[in-house]
Amino acid sequence: MISPMSKAYKVTSAYSWRDLYGSGVKDDFHNGIDLVPQDGKHPCDLFAADDGTVTDVRSNVPDSHTGLKVTTMVTGNYVNIRTKEGYTLIYRHLKANSVAVKLGQQVKAGELIGVMGSTGQSSGAHLHYEIRNPQYQSINPAPYIGNDVPLPGSSVSTPLPVHYDVRVNAGTTLNVRSGAGTGFPKVTELKNSPTLTIVEESDGAGAKLWGKLADGRGWVALDYTTRVAAAQVRVGSRVRVNRGAKTYTGGGVAAWVYDRTYTVDSLTGDRAVLDSRGLCTPFNVKELALV
Numbered sequence: 129m130i131s132p133m134s135k136a137y138k139v140t141s142a143y144s145w146r147d148l149y150g151s152g153v154k155d156d157f158h159n160g161i162d163l164v165p166q167d168g169k170h171p172c173d174l175f176a177a178d179d180g181t182v183t184d185v186r187s188n189v190p191d192s193h194t195g196l197k198v199t200t201m202v203t204g205n206y207v208n209i210r211t212k213e214g215y216t217l218i219y220r221h222l223k224a225n226s227v228a229v230k231l232g233q234q235v236k237a238g239e240l241i242g243v244m245g246s247t248g249q250s251s252g253a254h255l256h257y258e259i260r261n262p263q264y265q266s267i268n269p270a271p272y273i274g275n276d277v278p279l280p281g282s283s284v285s286t287p288l289p290v291h292y293d294v295r296v297n298a299g300t301t302l303n304v305r306s307g308a309g310t311g312f313p314k315v316t317e318l319k320n321s322p323t324l325t326i327v328e329e330s331d332g333a334g335a336k337l338w339g340k341l342a343d344g345r346g347w348v349a350l351d352y353t354t355r356v357a358a359a360q361v362r363v364g365s366r367v368r369v370n371r372g373a374k375t376y377t378g379g380g381v382a383a384w385v386y387d388r389t390y391t392v393d394s395l396t397g398d399r400a401v402l403d404s405r406g407l408c409t410p411f412n413v414k415e416l417a418l419v
């Protein structure tokens with residue numbers, strides 16, 4: 129793929145664990161790469177690194193909404209592009225009023241998508257660039273920036289571990305497939321509302337979310353199941369945020385939220401506050417899975 133940057137760049141933060149808040153502990157997994165212009169000069173245009181479709185975009189964050197302590201709209205202005213192979217290219221922190229593409233728009237590699245900025249949780253103008261595989265798991269973008277090497281196949285993806293039980297909805301016959309998506313062959317079907325243990329989640333065709341069965345038989349569309357008993361989340365529990373979760377303020381949940389574990393700092397009714405340093409918006413305990 130071509131570079132997302134219109135000029136030579138340097139990396140200011142790699143795809144790795146890091147000490148974002150200066151606590152002395154590398155406790156923040158940076159699932160993208162931060163790039164700045166090598167010459168330090170702005171503005172710096174950003175390009176679509178590959179052909180694709182704009183699948184998500186935000187352009188209403190003002191340049192004044194910036195800084196490491198920002199806890200809302202942390203990604204700032206962003207553009208997500210889905211390639212025809214199903215990879216998602218994510219550009220964050222774009223300058224206010226610079227986003228040059230619209231939701232659903234087809235873009236070509238090299239097309240202008242916006243200008244580097246510092247909106248959201250950012251300590252200075254840079255591009256946070258992510259590549260997500262077809263299961264929407266992040267991969268290290270570094271080897272692919274401006275290099276004509278193929279992206280890794282989905283078989284090398286890192287699973288997103290979860291552990292919870294669901295029951296197949298009454299009256300539903302649910303197909304078990306060999307992969308996450310209706311494009312994968314059917315292995316068997318499930319009837320009579322069995323309880324299933326799910327150990328991995330993934331995006332996939334034909335359903336909002338797919339779950340991998342602990343017994344190894346395959347994957348099921350979780351849309352046709354109901355979770356059995358909410359997790360016993362307590363203060364101090366280590367949890368993950370379920371895919372598709374919504375915060376109480378009704379906002380979306382940034383993709384990076386799903387890739388890590390959190391400690392529950394406080395509980396009020398069914399509202400759980402996770403590591404207050406990173407996530408200030410409470411989640412419903414039903415949206416959390418114990419790890």
Ligand SMILES: [Zn+2]
Binds near residue numbers: 141160161162256
């Ligand atoms: Zn970053």
